[in-house]
Amino acid sequence: MKKLLPTLIASAIFATTAATAAPVQQSAQQNAQQGQAMQQQAKIEMTDELLQKFMVAMNDVQKVSQKYSEQFQNAENAEEAQAIQQKAQQEMIAAVTGAGLNPDEYNAVIQRVQQDPQLQQRLQEMTE
Template identity: 65%
Template sequence: MKKLLVMSAVSITFAISATTAAPVMQQKAAQGQAMQQQQQQVEITDALLKKFLAAMNGVQQVSQKYGKQFQNAQEQQKKREIQQQAQQEMLAALNDAGLSPDEYNAVIQRVQQDPELQKRLQDMTSE
């Protein structure tokens, strides 16, 4: 059950972060390559995972706060405003946890791809 919660939280967090960031298409390929390099360079320590869990909790709270507002907004301008506000608060949550957006996204990517890392994260949430 906890594994499902952790993986759901990671998936939701990743999806929310991706939609609120709204990256420019031309930069996407370069960012993808940079992200892969960043993932390889980031050492996943227990301290980093603890920061990640704190950041993920903050991002989820922001997501819950703005999710319905975004879905209920009719005008594109209002949706953009909600996205911008949510993104600012998500970045603040990452900063408060001591993570950069690149570190946070690198951990998400690695957790999604690495069953051993998933287990480590699951074990940390069950403590």
């Protein structure tokens, strides 16, 4: 079980990053929105309840990622790959909201886990 958490987190990060990757369209408005999202993420308190929801969401996101991974890799063209990616993203968002989180909360936990060894340990202990 100890090896499972880093794998799940890595999968969740990959899945979230892959699923939310969009055509590059950086504008001042998007940059402002990203800045606001990062400020909101810093304010989210890492309660046990939030982390429990995160663990459920992460597990479900990983399942969606696995479900679409092969299809995405075997896409015959960019349009097909994009359609698969969009479908996977919709299912991942549904998985996150189904676990009781919004995508910003989910992404905030992922970012904090990457940066905070104590939070990593806390999640590890929750999985045992």
